[in-house]
Amino acid sequence: MTSTDVTNEAEDSGPGGYAAARLRLLTEGARSGPPRRAALAALTDDWLAGLFAAGAGALRGVSLVAVGGYGRGELSPRSDLDLLLLHDGGDDKAVAALADRLWYPVWDLGLALDHSVRTPGEARKTAGEDLKVHLGLLDARHLAGDLGLTASLRTAVLADWRNQAPRRLPELRELCAERAERQGELQFLLEPDLKEARGGLRDATALRAVAASWLADAPREGLADARRRLLDVRDALHLATGRATDRLALQEQDQVAAELGLLDADTLLRQVYEAARVISYAGDVTWREVGRVLRARSVRPRLRALLAGGKPAPERSPLAEGVVEQDGEVVLARTARPERDPVLPLRAAAAAAQAGLPLSRYAVRRLAAGAGPLPTPWPAEAREQLVTLLGSGRPTVQVWEALEAEGLVTRLLPDWERVRCRPQRNAVHVWTVDRHLIETAVRAAGFARRVHRPDLLLVAALLHDIGKGWPGDHSVAGETIVRDVAARIGFDRADTAVLATLVRHHLLLVETATRRDLDDPVTVRTVAEAVGTEGTLELLHALTEADALATGPAAWSSWRGSLVADLVKRVSAVLAGDPPAEPEAGAPTAEQERLAVEAFRTGGPVLALRAQTEPPAAPAQTGDPAPTGGAAPPAAPEPLGVELLIAVPDQPGVLPAVAGVLAMHRLTVRTAELRSLPLPDGVDGTVLLLDWRVAAEYGSLPQAARLRADLVRALDGTLDIAARLAERDAAYPRRRGVAPPPPRVTGAPAASRLATVIEVRAQDAPGLLYRLGRALEAAGVRVRSAHASTLGSNAVDAFYVTGPEGARLPGEEAGDVARALEEALRG
Incomplete structure (x- = not known):
């Protein structure tokens, strides 16, 4: 069916015919893109013109004008109709009646309508007061009625825009900046707003307005294609959702990609990011040019030089x-x-x-x-x-x-093409892969003075995730790529080997520090063997922090930093020739003894809470210059979390009970160590001592007395932790239509010779550690320590477990425990 056929059908059948023709047009997949938008605009033009003709009769001095997106002919399936009923101020009652004849049929069809009724003078006055109205009128297009009235308004509005450009363009730039601050950058968002985010359709419209001012013009290469791509995506989004939305939500991206004939959602996002990048860069260039022109107009010496007959040459500084x-x-x-x-x-x-x-x-x-x-x-x-x-x-x-x-x-760098505009479907990451690499280099530049080879640090920062453009483990792929790149850009074999090690192991320090027992000599030796030299360790430490800081706020904290620093100190000692000391069950501290005696005396749990802090790093460690203008006051110690000591007579169910109570009180567990202390001579049994590191999700910490009261009830069975956590779990926010990946539980046989390490990767949720504790209790194993790490919605927990007698689990039994945990999480 051609656009003429659709138009004829609409004209023959009235509003019902328009609705049918519109539906037919929107379901013709072959007409997607600019042809369908143009056909939909033409169809709507003819229908509205018919309504106008039927309602206006002999009325003169009135016209119907499309403005904004409709004025540009950019009608997506669920776009608003932006309409202006323009009149010369004659018969107000007749104009009001005509407006009703126009607006009500639109509403009856369920179409969104943005409408106004104004004289040319009122329209210009409103435009002068409201920048958004002025922008909409720049795209005014005549639909029906008095063509001269529309033409005169267009001419006047455009003249006003050009005359007021020195005042309106800075206002427009500020409006764009405020919107970008509020909506973010389209080229990096996992769920972008195609219209409002920086680099979106509103910015493209703003560039058209700058061009209309004749003050400056945007770079035109690729701009029209970028705008078309975003409009195509919005069309597909409207058809996929049936809603007038500009937000490309995660659960709709696969359907939108299919509507556009793209391979998958990642291909869709990459095309959106590329389009946004073109528009953003064009905006940067254009607004700099606007600023330059406005500055030049305000410099009076230039004018005096011109009046004197000379033409001042722009200054050029080498x-x-x-x-x-x-x-x-x-x-x-x-x-x-x-x-x-x-x-x-x-x-x-x-x-x-x-x-x-x-x-x-x-x-x-x-x-x-x-x-x-x-x-x-x-x-x-x-x-x-x-x-x-x-x-x-x-x-x-x-x-x-x-x-x-x-x-x-x-x-x-030809390998850059594979990571350019590549999305990262992980809420922890705030950038695309390529921008994350640049951000890491920016962060690494701040650490240049704390390493001996800043050149290797900076290049490793630029290339550490270059393997994400290839299948498989990106660290392994990246090692291969960086060896080729490093040799190509002129590093010798020794430096190339260091860069390859940094890229291969750029996650080693943070993953080991947060998921392994640092007191276990195997942990430290494994890292030392992978790193090789103290110089490489120094670089890897700086790269680890730069990478985490460039990932997003959830990827780094004082707690993670302190663990990494502790690991680096231990590994450095090994590399210097000092073997790691074998862990020994040292004598309990006075505090631990006091708690154990109190637990024995009362027969119940005893708790103590103590805040942990670390002093701020000295300026020399970060490479920042010393402050000037007088001595700065000493910074307060930075909080690392809270140490929670619990002593309780040994009994079944202690681990899940404690984990459940902490989850009820919204405390995040970072590490947990468990040990048994013998009771005084002549008394059978032991006291379990639990040393936990916790942090409040938000708000202040609960009182120790409240924690103890709930723990007593949990241990005697009068507190139904499972039911309480189920209530929280039901209210826990989840994305509609997005199922989390299944949990994965694996063993790490070589991670320790003192215990069997079981690693759990799962969707984070209230009570996760409680469920794992119950499963471990049911499996009949003892937990020596637990190390919890959460990045965004993903939890990675490592448990050091032994059999009842304190020995490592045989391989088959370790596999059974891993399967039991996985089944518990799936259930």
Whole structure:
């Protein structure tokens, strides 16, 4: 069916015919994209024009105008109809009656309508007061009635916009910035708002408005395609959900991808991110140009020089060979010859980042068009300029984005293409893979003074996740890739080996510190063997922290930092020749003895809560300069959590009871150690001593007396922990339509020679540790220690378990315990 056929059907059948023709149009998959949007706009135009003609009769001086997205012809299946009934101020009653004849049929069909009735003077006045109204009128399009009335309004509104541009454009820029702060960046969000987020459809409309002002223009390369792609995705989203929504939720991405004929949701997100990146970069360039033009208009010396007959030349300050600063941007010198200087792109980028200035779009385009390939291996200067660029801190980001916009990054590092715009479906990560790598380099630049080889740290930061573009373990794939890349950019064999080790083991320290017993000599020896040298350990420590800080707020904390630092200290001692001491059951502290005696005397649990803190790091450790202007007051110790000591007469069910009570009181367990203390001479039995590290999910810690009272009830069976936790679990937020991955329980036979290590990976939920404790109790094993780690919605818990006599479990029995835990979690 052609658009003419659809229009004729609508005209022949009235509102019912329009609805049928609209439905037919939206279900024709072959008409998706711009053709369907244009056909839907044309169909709606003709229907509204018919309503206008039927309602207006002999009325003159009235016109119907489409504004905003409808004015641009960008009608998605569930888009609002933005309409203005324009009149010359004549017969108000007749105009009101006509408005009713127009609006009610639209409402009757269930279509969203944004409408207004104004004279040209009222429309211009409202536009002058409301920037959003003015933007909508810039796209005004005549539908029916007095064409001259519409044309005169369009002319006046456009003239007002151009005359008021020096005032309105800064207002528009502030509006865009506020929206970006509120909605985030489209190119990084897992559930982006296609319209409101930075780099979305509203920003694309703002760039059209800037162009209409004649004050500046946006880069046009790829902009129309980026806008079209986002509109196509919104169309598919409307059809998939049946709602007027711009948010691309996780549970709808597979269906939207299928509607667009894409392979999967990751392919969909990557296309959305690429489109958003084009629009965001165009916005950055355009708003810089607007600022430059407005500044130039306000500089009176330029005007005086022009009146005197001279034309002032823009000042150019040299930054590096072939690179100068001009008017707040980094540009190429007049004598620069990119075709003869293959290092020039990296030199210009490094100079821009060091100066904290944007790299001119025209300079980047000239470099992309003229610079030749670097030889293999790179010359030393190229490698040094790359390190300088990466070590410049926050300004590196905008310079890197400029290089990416013209394809220079993938020309320098071909492996970058596989991680470019690649989404990370993990709520802990706030960036795409490529942006995370740059953010890690930015964080690593802050640690450059605390390592002996900052160049290796920065390059490892840039490449540590490069393997995520390949199947399998990204650390293993990354090791292979980085060996090739490091040799190509000119590192020798020894440095290449260090970089490969850093990439292969960039998760080793944090995973070991949070999931293994640091008192177990096998733990420390395993890390020492993997790292190899103290110099590599120093680099890996800095890379670990930079990587975590660049991941997101949930990936790093004082607690994790203290555990990693403790592990590094122990491994460093081993690498220096001091073997790790064998753990011994040392004598209990005075505090532990007091609690044990009290538990024996009362026959019930005894608790003690104690906050843990660590002193702040000295400025020299971070590489920051010392503060000036007088001595700064000493910083307060940073909280690491709370130590909870519990002594209770040995009895079945202690571990799940304690875990359940802590979950009821919204306490997160980080580590748990259990040991038995003998009772005084002449008394049979033992006292269990539990040393837990906990943190409050939010709010303040509960009182020890309340915890003890609930623990007493849990141990004597009068407190139904399972029922209480089930109530919380029912209210625990879950994403509609998104099933978590199944739990996975595995053994780590070589992780300890003192106990069997069982590692649990599961969806975090209230009472998870309680359920695991019950399963371990049912399996008849003893828990020496537990190490809990949570990243976003994923929990990774490691249990050091033994048989009743304190020996490691045989392999078959360890497998049975792992299967029992997995079945308990699935149930």
